[in-house]
Amino acid sequence: MNKEKISITQGIKMTILFLFGSTLVMGTGGEAGRDMWISIVAAIVLAVPLLLIYSRILSLFPGEDLFQILELNFGKFFGKLISIIFIWFAFHLGALVLRNFGEFIITVGLPETPAIVPVIMFGLLCIWGAKAGIETMAKCSDYFIIFVMVLLILFSILVIPSMDTDNLFPIMGEGIGKAMSGVLSSLTYPFGETVVFMMIFSALPHKKSAYKVYIPALLLGGFVVTSIALRNILVLGPATIKAVYFPSYSAISRVNIGNFLQRLEIAVTIVFILSGFIKITVCLLAATKGVARVLGFDDYRILVTPIGLLMVNLANIIYKNIVEMFDWAFEVWPYYAFPFQVILPVLIWIFIELKLRAKNKPKQTETAVEDGSSA
Amino acid sequence: MKMTRKQVMKLKINKTVFLILMLICSSIVFTGCWNYREVEQLAIAAGVAVDKNEDGTIHITIEAVNIAGDGQVAYEPVYIEEDGRTFFEAARSAIAQEGKKIYWSHAKVVIVSQEIAKEDIVKYLDFLFRDAEAREDTWLLVSTEKTAKEILEGKGMLKAIVSFQIDDTMRSQKSISKFPFIELFEFFDRLFYKQVSPILPIISLTEQNDKKTPQIGGTAIFKGAKMIGNIDENHTKCMLWLRDEFKGGLKIIEDVAGTGENVTLEIFDSKSKITPVLEDVILKMKVDIEMDVSIGEIAGTTDFISKSGQEKLKKAAEEQIEKDIKKMYSIARDQYNADVFGFGRRVEMKMPEVWSQIKNNWDELFAELELDVNVNVAIRGSATTRTPLKIGE
Numbered sequence: 153m154n155k156e157k158i159s160i161t162q163g164i165k166m167t168i169l170f171l172f173g174s175t176l177v178m179g180t181g182g183e184a185g186r187d188m189w190i191s192i193v194a195a196i197v198l199a200v201p202l203l204l205i206y207s208r209i210l211s212l213f214p215g216e217d218l219f220q221i222l223e224l225n226f227g228k229f230f231g232k233l234i235s236i237i238f239i240w241f242a243f244h245l246g247a248l249v250l251r252n253f254g255e256f257i258i259t260v261g262l263p264e265t266p267a268i269v270p271v272i273m274f275g276l277l278c279i280w281g282a283k284a285g286i287e288t289m290a291k292c293s294d295y296f297i298i299f300v301m302v303l304l305i306l307f308s309i310l311v312i313p314s315m316d317t318d319n320l321f322p323i324m325g326e327g328i329g330k331a332m333s334g335v336l337s338s339l340t341y342p343f344g345e346t347v348v349f350m351m352i353f354s355a356l357p358h359k360k361s362a363y364k365v366y367i368p369a370l371l372l373g374g375f376v377v378t379s380i381a382l383r384n385i386l387v388l389g390p391a392t393i394k395a396v397y398f399p400s401y402s403a404i405s406r407v408n409i410g411n412f413l414q415r416l417e418i419a420v421t422i423v424f425i426l427s428g429f430i431k432i433t434v435c436l437l438a439a440t441k442g443v444a445r446v447l448g449f450d451d452y453r454i455l456v457t458p459i460g461l462l463m464v465n466l467a468n469i470i471y472k473n474i475v476e477m478f479d480w481a482f483e484v485w486p487y488y489a490f491p492f493q494v495i496l497p498v499l500i501w502i503f504i505e506l507k508l509r510a511k512n513k514p515k516q517t518e519t520a521v522e523d524g525s526s527a
Numbered sequence: 528m529k530m531t532r533k534q535v536m537k538l539k540i541n542k543t544v545f546l547i548l549m550l551i552c553s554s555i556v557f558t559g560c561w562n563y564r565e566v567e568q569l570a571i572a573a574g575v576a577v578d579k580n581e582d583g584t585i586h587i588t589i590e591a592v593n594i595a596g597d598g599q600v601a602y603e604p605v606y607i608e609e610d611g612r613t614f615f616e617a618a619r620s621a622i623a624q625e626g627k628k629i630y631w632s633h634a635k636v637v638i639v640s641q642e643i644a645k646e647d648i649v650k651y652l653d654f655l656f657r658d659a660e661a662r663e664d665t666w667l668l669v670s671t672e673k674t675a676k677e678i679l680e681g682k683g684m685l686k687a688i689v690s691f692q693i694d695d696t697m698r699s700q701k702s703i704s705k706f707p708f709i710e711l712f713e714f715f716d717r718l719f720y721k722q723v724s725p726i727l728p729i730i731s732l733t734e735q736n737d738k739k740t741p742q743i744g745g746t747a748i749f750k751g752a753k754m755i756g757n758i759d760e761n762h763t764k765c766m767l768w769l770r771d772e773f774k775g776g777l778k779i780i781e782d783v784a785g786t787g788e789n790v791t792l793e794i795f796d797s798k799s800k801i802t803p804v805l806e807d808v809i810l811k812m813k814v815d816i817e818m819d820v821s822i823g824e825i826a827g828t829t830d831f832i833s834k835s836g837q838e839k840l841k842k843a844a845e846e847q848i849e850k851d852i853k854k855m856y857s858i859a860r861d862q863y864n865a866d867v868f869g870f871g872r873r874v875e876m877k878m879p880e881v882w883s884q885i886k887n888n889w890d891e892l893f894a895e896l897e898l899d900v901n902v903n904v905a906i907r908g909s910a911t912t913r914t915p916l917k918i919g920e
Contacts, residue, residue, distance in 0.1 A: 318872070318876065321876040322875060322876050322877075322879035322882075324879075325875060325876075325879035325882065325883070326879070326883065327883075388716075389716050391716055391719030391720060392712065392715070392716045392719070394719075395715075395719065406712070
């Protein structure tokens with residue numbers, strides 16, 4: 153099977169876009185009110201060890217994806233069982249983001265269009281993307297990141313006149329507990345979601361490259377997510393942020409330079425489309441590769457269309473309406489995602505470390521594994 | 528694996544067929560939008576007045592800009608009136624009447640009658656906050672006339688469309704300061720805070736050249752979503768000082784130093800430093816106001832421009848402004864018990880620990896809150912003349 157390769161910088165760009173995905177539009181850490189940025193920063197700090205664990209697992213078996221690693225370590229049956237759990241997570245996450253996108257479009261732009269229409273259109277695009285493979289997606293990220301960053305920076309500057317620094321104070325006025333109440337939700341959405349990349353990062357070039365992708369992407373992407381959260385608080389204030397569905401959209405709609413430069417909200421849509429495309433495609437790719445591995449297919453491409461269409465279906469039936477979507481995303485998701493993102497990876501890591509230690513007591517772990525895995 | 532010539536050709540043909548298919552698809556799918564709206568099919572709302580009928584239904588009056596087919600904008604307002612049980616229903620039934628769908632994105636002004644404001648403004652205007660088409664940077668005003676409709680039907684002085692004139696006036700608030708500069712989103716945002724009393728500008732009609740013209744001035748005071756009273760233009764100025772929002776305007780100093788003459792000061796810049804202080808467990812607000820003024824008009828012949836004259840004027844101005852502010856403060860505190868200044872928010876910002884203890888009974892605390900105001904006037908000049916007008920002796 154011919155292996156696709158992406159470079160480290162491409163990996164970083166992809167991961168950053170993945171982090172932006174729906175987060176920049178829907179916001180995260182809202183529980184903490186005006187202190188949400190503190191929650192996000194704390195979540196980044198907590199995410200560092202978590203992503204180090206992901207990287208460690210990947211770097212122990214360079215060139216292998218999560219599914220292969222599971223089969224190698226847990227045997228065929230249990231490996232596949234755990235694989236199925238992760239496939240479900242990637243598949244579900246992709247459907248959720250797809251639905252977010254659909255709801256966003258019909259809420260702000262096309263209220264009379266059925267929600268299924270943008271979901272199908274976007275779904276087909278993502279199927280196409282996933283079929284093209286990770287290399288193509290990586291090249292897309294190269295270009296998309298420029299648009300996304302330029303738009304984010306430009307519009308954040310334009311919205312400065314509408315900012316009110318009073319909105320930030322008092323910092324931690326309701327105690328540190330309240331300020332930290334958004335940590336779990338920010339950790340699981342979006343930072344922990346990068347667990348999906350474990351399923352496709354077999355495309356990275358070197359042994360240590362998982363570290364070089366995960367950590368810079370977390371720090372850079374996290375910095376931007378925090379800045380955007382800060383921007384939205386400064387413009388909207390904590391009460392309005394709680395009240396609106398899409399804080400970034402509402403914030404940018406406040407741009408009004410000299411009564412002339414205004415109504416720029418569409419830029420938020422562009423950011424969402426570009427980063428959401430990457431996020432959904434990565435999820436689709438991960439789920440498809442997992443299914444191919446579990447069923448023992450050589451090429452995953454044959455599965456992309458059916459699984460992608462299933463994803464579109466799931467996105468369509470998963471919520472009754474936008475209210476349910478936000479309830480789920482902010483109230484259920486942190487607890488639902490925690491096992492997939494934290495508990496399972498940590499258990500897997502501990503298991504692998506123990507196993508390796510037992511197997512090669514006198515020898516150095518990593519070199520030994522390299523030999524073992526290529527055999 | 529190397530491909531044969533034939534295979535390459537086949538691939539190329541496949542690609543071309545695919546491209547042609549894509550082109551056909553996109554030319555069918557993307558050339559139109561099934562719920563498209565042409566500009567002449569729309570009635571563009573410039574402003575809307577909301578009143579209440581006797582039977583409790585809502586009566587809305589939309590001032591729409593008429594657009595003739597060939598891109599011609601006739602600057603003639605068209606009034607569309609409609610009843611409904613809710614705002615949205617009334618706005619929708621306007622389609623039935625006009626045959627055009629109302630396009631809200633350009634609406635500049637929403638005027639509500641006092642009756643509605645006093646009952647519950649959210650009950651009637653939630654739609655504005657919610658609908659994607661209505662923009663949040665619209666002006667919301669309270670009419671002190673009997674209905675809100677009268678205002679829109681008044682005659683604009685410079686612009687035929689009254690709503691556009693109101694928009695211009697609101698934007699020049701900086702040099703008038705007779706009414707607060709409150710954008711719709713700000714009003715809704717304040718509604719979420721329990722301890723801040725929202726405010727809105729007031730609009731009424733005045734006679735000018737036998738025509739009734741809308742005029743903005745004064746402030747409507749709310750407690751939650753209900754209007755509880757209003758204050759006039761002069762009190763509004765004082766309120767703006769206490770909110771640190773006074774940007775510029777005039778202040779008349781009456782009977783300066785016992786001369787019986789009035790001096791009009793033009794205020795160019797004003798800064799208020801508002802700090803809550805705890806003195807022996809008693810909370811107090813300390814407000815220091817610094818302003819740059821110039822003597823705009825002296826209604827008399829006394830010399831207030833010389834050095835000693837300026838001293839006198841400065842002292843008189845400071846005393847009077849302090850007095851006026853205190854008077855306004857007692858109205859807000861004693862008569863309405865409404866924290867229109869956002870003092871509660873200042874306490875929260877500067878003393879979060881204190882605030883967490885008192886936030887649940889801020890109303891009672893505010894009723895006894897002392898204000899310590901200190902005005903410092905810096906006279907910058909006297910327009911272009913050096914002396915007062917001297918009448919030949």
